[in-house]
Structures are given as structure tokens and as C-alpha cells.
Amino acid sequence: MMSASGAGLKIQKSAMKTIPLKKLVSFLDSKLELSEFPGDESSNGLQIEGNPTVTRIGVAVDACNYVFQEAATKKMEFLIVHHGLIWGGIRSVTGVMKHRIKTLLDSDISLYGCHLPLDRHPEYGNNSLLLKALSLRKMGEFGEYHGKRIGYWGRYSKGLSLKEFSGLADRALHTKAITVDFGKKVMNVGVVSGGGWSAIHDAEKFDIDTLLVGEPSHSAYTLAEEMKVNLVFAGHYATETLGVRAVGSMLASQFGLWTEFIDHPTGL
Numbered sequence: 001m002m003s004a005s006g007a008g009l010k011i012q013k014s015a016m017k018t019i020p021l022k023k024l025v026s027f028l029d030s031k032l033e034l035s036e037f038p039g040d041e042s043s044n045g046l047q048i049e050g051n052p053t054v055t056r057i058g059v060a061v062d063a064c065n066y067v068f069q070e071a072a073t074k075k076m077e078f079l080i081v082h083h084g085l086i087w088g089g090i091r092s093v094t095g096v097m098k099h100r101i102k103t104l105l106d107s108d109i110s111l112y113g114c115h116l117p118l119d120r121h122p123e124y125g126n127n128s129l130l131l132k133a134l135s136l137r138k139m140g141e142f143g144e145y146h147g148k149r150i151g152y153w154g155r156y157s158k159g160l161s162l163k164e165f166s167g168l169a170d171r172a173l174h175t176k177a178i179t180v181d182f183g184k185k186v187m188n189v190g191v192v193s194g195g196g197w198s199a200i201h202d203a204e205k206f207d208i209d210t211l212l213v214g215e216p217s218h219s220a221y222t223l224a225e226e227m228k229v230n231l232v233f234a235g236h237y238a239t240e241t242l243g244v245r246a247v248g249s250m251l252a253s254q255f256g257l258w259t260e261f262i263d264h265p266t267g268l
């Protein structure tokens, strides 16, 4: 349904069904298991309240004015993002924050943020979907973050070269991965989307030979060198479009709602 086109953009068209905002929010809160992460810095859930009725839904990685303006142009009433606007509270509504909130309020668009729950979710989460995209067999949870594992590790039945593996990641995620080769064949892969490098501390426990995360991290290098774990940095953005797109797809098939992915790649 919400398959990616070459540019990673996709429109989900169906009949113009509507849903009350309250019903949509409580459905998402429970489906995405927000209560699993009470300590997430992100205020997960409804961050900005807009139109009480929802017909058009946008999904995107980042809450920013580009995305908000696209949503306004497309007359969306509801936006779901992985990186929301509110992280540990709001100190002031000035400057960039004022402009962002004003764009949403002027267009009566609700903003719904879902951060760590959307990394970890076994069905709609970035990390489960990354394993699928890389054709890895899911073996278990991986990568502790704030006291809970948000990633997964998976296995290939036959080892790949690091070059083969990063080529696979490039094609599956429309990215250009940075690799650091410490000589192992790729077989047991730990996966954590975004800035998940600290998951390397789990590598020895699960006999991981390759760690795939989003953002490059200098700090990971010497640990990986001594653990002999290959590093693959596939891009923060590129590793985090999968979850929101899957949620859009799920809402389209569950409620017949019109959903669209707003692509705003950072290349980082």
C-alpha cells in the first residue's frame, strides 16, 4: 500500500474517510505503546491540538517548518512525526519555535510525536522494519537506551562481506552508508536507528559482528576496534523514515484514511 517510490515519497489514496481527533489519538497512544517509555525526553503523543476532525494525515521524520508548510498546503489536519517539537518541556515560544507553532495553529493542524516507542515497536518500529529491509532474521532485542532495549539484532544464514552488506543498506534505504571495517564477515547484525551508537555496549553479549546505526559517531570507533565490530552508519534520517511510513500505511488500511509521507531528507 504505502510502498516507496524511487524518491521515497508515496501518496496513500483512498476514500475520504474521517475520524474524530480524540479517537485517533487514543488509538495511536495504545497501538504505539507510548506507556512503554514514560522516561522518554520527547513528549510522546499529541503535542499540538488542531482540528477536532481528521481527514488527511501526514507522516514525517522531523517536526519543522518545511513539513508543516507542506502539510498546510495539502490541507492536512494531523501530522505524525518521529522527532516532535517538545523535548522535556517548552521554555519559551519565540523565534523558530514561535514560527513552527504558528504555522500549525494557523492551519489548525495537530502534531503527534512518537520517538522511542517508534524505534522499538515490534511491528511498526524503525528497527524491526530495518531488519526486514535488510533481510535479516530477527533474533532478539538489542541496544539499551534509557534502561530499555530499543533495537533488534538479526542474523544472516550465510556471512556477507561488509561491502555487500553496505550495498544492500544503500539500496534498501536510499542512502550512502559510511562503513568502518574491522575485518569480520557480516552475519550477526545489531540495528539501532538514529543516533544509536551506544548500543555497541551490547555487542559482545550477543556476539554481534556488525553494528548498523544512523549517525556516525567518533566515540564508537575505538570501542568497535577493540571489540572487532564493523560499523555501518546509514544515516539518521534514512534509518528513521520506515516507522512513520508504516504507521501511515496502517492508518490507511485500518480506517481508510488518506495519508501521505512528507519527505524532507537531511542527508545526515
Ligand SMILES: [Zn+2]
Residues within 6 Å of the ligand: 083, 193, 194, 195, 236, 240
Ligand atoms: Zn532520531
